[in-house]
Amino acid sequence: MTSEEYKKAPARASSLPLWKTNSIAVPEGMLIVRDDGFTGVPEGFRDERYFKLVHRMKGLRPIPVPDGFTLVTPSAQALSRHVASCYEEERISPKALAEREKTPYFRAELRIALADEGGTIAASGIAELDPEAGEGVLEWIQVSPGYRRMGLGRFIVNELLLRLKGEAEFATVSGKENSPDEPLRLYLACGFGEEVIWHVMTRK
Numbered sequence: 001m002t003s004e005e006y007k008k009a010p011a012r013a014s015s016l017p018l019w020k021t022n023s024i025a026v027p028e029g030m031l032i033v034r035d036d037g038f039t040g041v042p043e044g045f046r047d048e049r050y051f052k053l054v055h056r057m058k059g060l061r062p063i064p065v066p067d068g069f070t071l072v073t074p075s076a077q078a079l080s081r082h083v084a085s086c087y088e089e090e091r092i093s094p095k096a097l098a099e100r101e102k103t104p105y106f107r108a109e110l111r112i113a114l115a116d117e118g119g120t121i122a123a124s125g126i127a128e129l130d131p132e133a134g135e136g137v138l139e140w141i142q143v144s145p146g147y148r149r150m151g152l153g154r155f156i157v158n159e160l161l162l163r164l165k166g167e168a169e170f171a172t173v174s175g176k177e178n179s180p181d182e183p184l185r186l187y188l189a190c191g192f193g194e195e196v197i198w199h200v201m202t203r204k
Contacts, residue, residue, distance in 0.1 A: 003133040010135065010172050011052040011196035017137045017172055019105060019130045035197035045201040049177040051184050053192035057165050060191070063158045066114065066151055071159070074113040074124055076101075079140075082113065082121045086142040105130055105137075109163055114152055123152035127160040127171070134169035136161070141173075141183065148181075157190045174198075 001021055006013045014021040015032050026032060031045065041047045065071050074082070076097040083092050100106055105128040113124035125141040138160055143153045164171055173192060175183040184195075 006133065007135075007169070009194070010170060011054050011194045015050060015052060015174065015198040015200070017128075017130065018133045018135055029203040031199075031201040033199045033201070035199065038199050041199075041201055044203055046204050047199050047201045050174055050198045050200055051177050052172060052174040052196050052198060053184075053187050054194040055161060055171040055173075055190070055192045057161065057168060057170060058191070060158065060161055060165055062162060063151075063155050066155055068117055069114040069122060069152070072113050072115045072121075073108070074111060074121060078121060079111060079113070079124055079126070082124050082144070083140055083142060086144060092140060100128070103128075107163075110160060112156060112159055112163075114155065116147075122147040123156050125156040125160055127164060129164060129167055131167065134167070136164035136168035136171035138171060138173040141186075142181075153186050154190055157186065161190070 001013065001018065003018060006018045006021070010018070012034065015034075016024065031042070076094040079097060080092055080094045083090065107127075107129055110127040110129065113121045116122050121144070123143040126139055128137045128139070129135070130137070138157065141153060141156055161171055173187050175187075177184060177197060
């Protein structure tokens with residue numbers, strides 16, 4: 001897929017960022033179908049609905065660091081531990097994070113966290129940048145259970161977008177539609193739109 005084709009409607013063009021679309025094959029036993037082409041779940045498969053959203057980098061304004069927190073750059077180990085503390089099943093290892101640092105999409109300034117007064121990470125997030133497509137990609141945005149509904153997630157998302165602005169023409173983000181953490185609600189509040197639902201079906 002060319003960047004011109006993708007950029008017309010990034011959320012509709014693919015469930016993945018452009019660079020992943022062009023470099024990663026769909027695994028055997030997995031089907032990915034956009035909602036407007038979805039006709040049902042084949043026998044023997046389970047279906048998970050994912051949203052994909054786009055931010056056109058308009059209307060961004062700095063948000064003050066929330067009171068009682070400090071903006072920091074987390075190590076791969078600290079970021080991995082924080083991800084594990086926020087989810088029951090999802091994980092990303094320090095090794096996987098280190099491997100990402102070798103790609104042309106890595107930017108050190110796009111890994112951020114908010115630490116509380118004791119130095120414990122309360123919220124974190126990462127982004128990557130595809131300079132050829134002009135696409136910023138937000139991933140692994142999480143807030144510790146005891147710190148939710150305090151605006152920390154919104155700060156992390158907004159700060160990453162501000163750091164992407166100037167190099168990225170647009171940013172994308174995706175996540176599970178039915179997640180109890182309601183990520184869709186957060187991203188819509190942060191200015192994302194153009195919502196498209198994708199069905200990711202895997203064999204049982």
